[in-house]
Amino acid sequence: MTSKRGFAVALFAGALAALVPGAARAQGQLTVYCSVQEEWCRPMMAAFERATGIRVAMTRKSSGETMTQIRAEATNPRGDVWWGGTGDPHMQAAEENLTLEYRSPRLAELHDWAVRQAQQANYRTVGIYAGALGYSYNVPELQRRRIEAPRCWADLIKPAFRGEVQVADPNTSGTAYTLLATIVQLMGEEPAFDYLKALHRNVNQYTRSGAAPARAAATGESVVGITFLHDAVTQKVNGAPVEIVAPCEGTGYEIGSMSIIRGARNLDNAKRFFDWALSAEAQAIGAEAKSYQLPSNRNAPIPPEAPRFENIKLIDYDFARWGSAAERTRLLTRWDREVRAAAR
Amino acid sequence: MGALSLARIALACAAFGLLIPPWYGLESGFASWPGGEAAPLAVLLAGGAAWWLWPVPLILLASAPSLLAHRAEGRLLIACGAGVIAWVFLQGWAIGLPGTVWSIAAPFVGDASQPALGWGATFLLTGAVGLLSAGLAAQGRFNGDAFVSFLVVGSAALLIAFVFAPLLTILSAAAVEDGRIAPEAMLARLTAHEAWSLACVTSSLGCGVVWNTLALATLTGVLSTLLGLAFALLSARANLHLGGAFRALAILPLITPPFVVSLSLIVLFGRTGMVTEALSALFGIPRSRWIYGLPGVLLAQLLAFTPIAYLLLEGAVRQIAPSLEEAASTMGARRFTVFRTVTWPLLRPGLAAAFLLGFVESLSDFGNPLVLGGDFDVLATRIFFAIAGARHDPGRAAALALLLLGLTFGAFALQTAWLGKRRYVTVTGKGDAGVPSPLPRGLAIACGAVAFPWMAFTAIVYAIIMLGAFVHDIGRSDMTFTWRHYITAFEVEWFQGLVFRGAAWDSLFTTIEVAAISAPLTAGLGILLAWLLARQAFPGRRTLEFLAMLSFAIPGTVVGVSYIMAFNVPPLELTGTSLILIICFVFRNLPVGVRGGIAALAQIDRSLDEASATMGGGAVATLRRVILPLMRPAIIAALAYSFVHAMTAVSAVIFLVSARHNLATVYIVGRVEAGEIALAIAYSSVLILIMLAVVLGIDKLVGRAQIGRRAPAGAMQTAPVPVTA
Structure with a gap:
């Protein structure tokens, strides 16, 4: 009998141990799903705890994973606020009625692009930062090949860059989908797909993660990496020999967003966090955490390393149209069929 | 154990679950016990709440009289146990947290709602499983052994709840499109071009994910088994006295978190990797991106799964009773003949298990293809991105999961076919006093030629990992020493106690x-x-x-x-x-x-x-x-x-x-x-x-198993001198 009893004891002890940490659920707390880098998530939550005394439980996951989790938890939500991450999944969550409409009193302090995005989502999400799309190239590798420094989107389809461009797969990465939608808006759909087919010949690998090409360009694994500019800035600040390019034809951008999850268990605290996260002092934390996006509050200090929007030619990005599930599926299916499936 | 005593313990367990622990799952601890949120079912029922649970104590009560009268009535116990389980789950599904889920229950219970089952329910259900299995044993099933009966029924219940039911939940998604059941959609998903395309045979395009996955898993399975066998034979049969170091180095990859080996491989063999740079500088070998794709993933998986094969096969080699081999050599067989005709056939279950493990681990490996896959996609990553990617499609993910299941079951079927119905028993009650025969020389050299370079390679990969933790950025060859990474991760501070x-x-x-x-x-x-x-x-x-x-x-x-x-x-x-x-x-x-x-x-x-x-x-x-x-x-x-x-x-x-x-x-x-x-x-x-x-x-x-064996050559005092023919 001893072995069975021992097993039962172990089972019971295990059950008890599992019970204890989950048992205490104090008042005054908040669960945040965070979809930016860890270094930014942590000081953000710590600052909010200091400012309000509300205890924050934070999980960091990419925006795709968070979206999946929120969708799966829809009947019994666990999280209260979803903070950060590219705007498309936030728009999609708004479209699927997974998030709650909330008009923060601080909307007046925000840049126009943030307010416009909130309007398009019926105030179910709001912009907290923005980042423009572009690319970075490895200077020594470029010189070694004696290629002229690229300045435009059109430069990337030159034969000199054959097998030297890296970009993420739009099926898995919001960044790459932004590129797809940007090129379509910039050139019109048919020329855009001609361009993408030409680019395909130069692409050495479609990575899964959106920021990975910046790292590849930094280490020289690839000469050019197409990413959001702030990801490339992070590499450059860390000492990588890269140059950052905001393409001459104009480029698209993402709006990192924040939403309150429908059915949030701590709704009042969620709203307090929402208001606080839009304030200038909360948005100043990003720069300290080496995240060089542009904050959405007009009064928030802009990090000196951040690519300034006034120096970049931005297109008039239609987030509602290109963020919708139908349009996304159509574009991605066409990209899969005509670009990805083509020979190199 | 008799059916009667099991039934009594089970009834006591169920009664305990009924009376003492909180019936529902807790949000805020035991503070309000025995009332409020933490109330046990008995208190709830007495207070008139959750009246739809009344059948539970009544059913339990029905089983009590005969048990008190020292009789275990099989049919009654089965009915009681099964009845309680069925009722608890039916009412649980029918009445959920947001309210009445099944409209069929609405006329009876109105708009009732209840939270999830808690510890009380856990004990009660355990008791019910006990009653059910006692009943089965009393009816003469499982040779009347209530202990076996309880183990079988209990583990079956657990497996159904935590393996089978979740699987059904997601696989039913494969046949659902836009919220309705669509078999034609399922068929289209299962035969999709992305899974079965054979384009790589005739052109430079990639093949379907099924073929990719199959090729990778087969290569990983075969190669990891062979590598593992080389290690196992060397460590169990060759007097190398490498014991600890050998074992530790072989086990290292097993205890490495995923991604890390891949990262190290990139640092070594990436286009700007150390080895690549050296080869390019010394021999002018052009720097390529070969590591991203099948070769890289295969290498990472071999590093990760060879140790598992080794551990399995080492056990199998040690378990082979040496007297059989001794008998063969006594009868004049040369060393290699002994190995080929005795050792190798007895290793077959171990080899099959090792291959299967490598194959299946490779099928479900996700980390290495993610980092090193490049354009080489396998089912596991494709499924992940069908769920978590920019285009969320659970139906497609479920269909791909079905294909993956098919591959695995195919492997199991093959294994069964290969092993057949032969017997592999060698440890018997008679004891065994043989001495394991040493490896044939040729084989030993071959094993060493494979195993030692592989060990050196593993050591280099791990040296990179250890080095990478102490320098600024190993990926960009920035080799200044730093504690920075450890401080970020594991900083400890003394501020009114340890923080x-x-x-x-x-x-x-x-x-x-x-x-x-x-x-x-x-x-x-x-x-x-x-x-x-x-x-x-x-x-x-x-x-x-x-x-x-x-x-x-x-x-x-x-x-x-x-x-x-x-x-x-x-x-x-x-x-x-x-x-x-x-x-x-x-x-x-x-x-x-x-x-x-x-x-x-x-x-x-x-x-x-x-x-x-x-x-x-x-x-x-x-x-x-x-x-x-x-x-x-x-x-x-x-x-x-x-x-x-x-x-x-x-x-x-x-x-x-x-x-x-x-x-x-x-x-x-x-x-x-x-x-x-x-x-x-x-x-x-x-x-x-x-x-x-x-x-x-x-x-x-x-500790190690102590199977009575004679000490090998060297401690010869008691051992008889082997007869040489």
Whole structure:
């Protein structure tokens, strides 16, 4: 009998141990799903705890994973606020009625692009930062090949860059989908797909993660990496020999967003966090955490390393149209069929 | 154990669950017990709440009189046990948290709502399972042994709840489109071009994911088995005295978190990697990107899975009774003939198990293809991105999961066909006094030629990992020494007591807790199941085996999403707790415990059981006195494997971690994603040290199996001189 009893004891002890940490659920707390880098998530939550005394439980996951989790938890939500991450999944969550409409009193302090995005989502999400799309190239590798420094989107389809461009797969990465939608808006759909087919010949690998090409360009694994500019800035600040390019034809951008999850268990605290996260002092934390996006509050200090929007030619990005599930599926299916499936 | 005593214990357990612990799941602790949120069912019923649960105590009461009168009436007990289980779940599904879920129940209960089942319900259900199995035993099933009956019914119930039901939940999604059932959509998904395309044969385009996955898994399975065999033969049969170092280096990859080996491979063989640069500078070999794709993933998987094959095969080699080989050489066979005709055939179950393990691990590996895959896609990553990618399509993911299941079952079928119905018993009750024959010289040289370079390679890969943790950025060859990464992760401060400031502490503590709880549970349940499957004959044995091995074939990503779908709403609400992590690990790692147990039992002769039974030992006594001591190696392997896998798993738990219970590996994946490779490597090195300590500790604590064998040459005082022909 001893072995069975021992097993039962172990089972019971295990059950008890599992019970204890989950048992205490104090008042005054908040669960945040965070979809930016860890270094930014942590000081953000710590600052909010200091400012309000509300205890924050934070999980960091990419925006795709968070979206999946929120969708799966829809009947019994666990999280209260979803903070950060590219705007498309936030728009999609708004479209699927997974998030709650909330008009923060601080909307007046925000840049126009943030307010416009909130309007398009019926105030179910709001912009907290923005980042423009572009690319970075490895200077020594470029010189070694004696290629002229690229300045435009059109430069990337030159034969000199054959097998030297890296970009993420739009099926898995919001960044790459932004590129797809940007090129379509910039050139019109048919020329855009001609361009993408030409680019395909130069692409050495479609990575899964959106920021990975910046790292590849930094280490020289690839000469050019197409990413959001702030990801490339992070590499450059860390000492990588890269140059950052905001393409001459104009480029698209993402709006990192924040939403309150429908059915949030701590709704009042969620709203307090929402208001606080839009304030200038909360948005100043990003720069300290080496995240060089542009904050959405007009009064928030802009990090000196951040690519300034006034120096970049931005297109008039239609987030509602290109963020919708139908349009996304159509574009991605066409990209899969005509670009990805083509020979190199 | 008799049916009567089991039924009485079960009834007491159910009564305890009824009267003492809180019936519903808790949001805020035991504070309000015995009233309020934490009330037991008895208090709820007495207060008029949850009146639809009245049948539960009534059914239980019906079984009591005959038990008190020292009679175990089979049919009655079965009806009571099954009745309670059925009623608890039916009412749980019908009346949920948001209100009445089944409209059919609405006229009776109105708009009632209830939270998820809690500890009271857990005890009550355990008792009900006990009653049911006592009833079956009383009817003469399982040879009337109530202990066996309880184990079978109990483990079947657990397997159905935590393996089969979640799987059904997600697979039903394969046949659903736009909220309705569409078989034609399912057919289209299963035969999709992305899965079956053969374009790579005729053009430069990639092939379908099924072919990619199959090619990778077959290569990994075959090569890891061969490498593992070389190591096993050298360590078990060649007098090399490399013991500890050999074992540690072979085990290192086993205890490495995923991604890390891949990162090291990129540092070495990437286009700007160290080896690549050196080859380019010295020999002018152009720098290419070959590592991204099949070769890179294969290399990473071999590094990761060869040790598993080695551990399995080493056990198998040691279990071969040397007297057979001795008999062969006595009769004049040369060393190589002995190996070919005796040792090799007896190794077949071990080889099959090792291949199968490598094959299936490769199928469900997710980390290495993610980092090194390049354009080479496999099913596991495709499924992950069908669920978590920019285009969310659970139906497509479920169909791809079905294909993956098909591949795994195919492998199992092949294994069965190859092993056939032969017997591989060599450890018998008669004892064995043979000396293992040394390896044939040619074979020993061949094994060494394969194993030692591989060991050197492994050592280099690990040196890179250790180095990477102490320098600024190994990926860009910035080799200035720094403690920075360790300080970020593991900073400790003395401020009115010890404060754990580092970013990694939370996840590290949770990981160790979860792994330490789930490992003994996995090993215990696994060995019990193995014993049931190998030694007991009962109807439904094949089904139970299928259920026990099923979770092996399900890729982690699918398990994660299916768990979150199945256990997020009452009656079983587990998401956001550490319990769901423990359960996930126990049932994911269970197959290895079972497999190892069955393999060990296949080599222990039944006559030992029979001897025990003849001398009056029941199932419990035989298990404890005879089987378990002989199965120590299998138990160690199961403990070590489940602990290590609980600390290194990623794909299943990436959806299950919550803000409060984060895991080390998920944290590391986040670091890798952010390009913080050095921090990831630093944290991984700490995990590696912890796991190494634990694995060696388990080994010391539980000890090696002592099978009575003569000491090998050298200690010859008692051994008779071998006759040379």
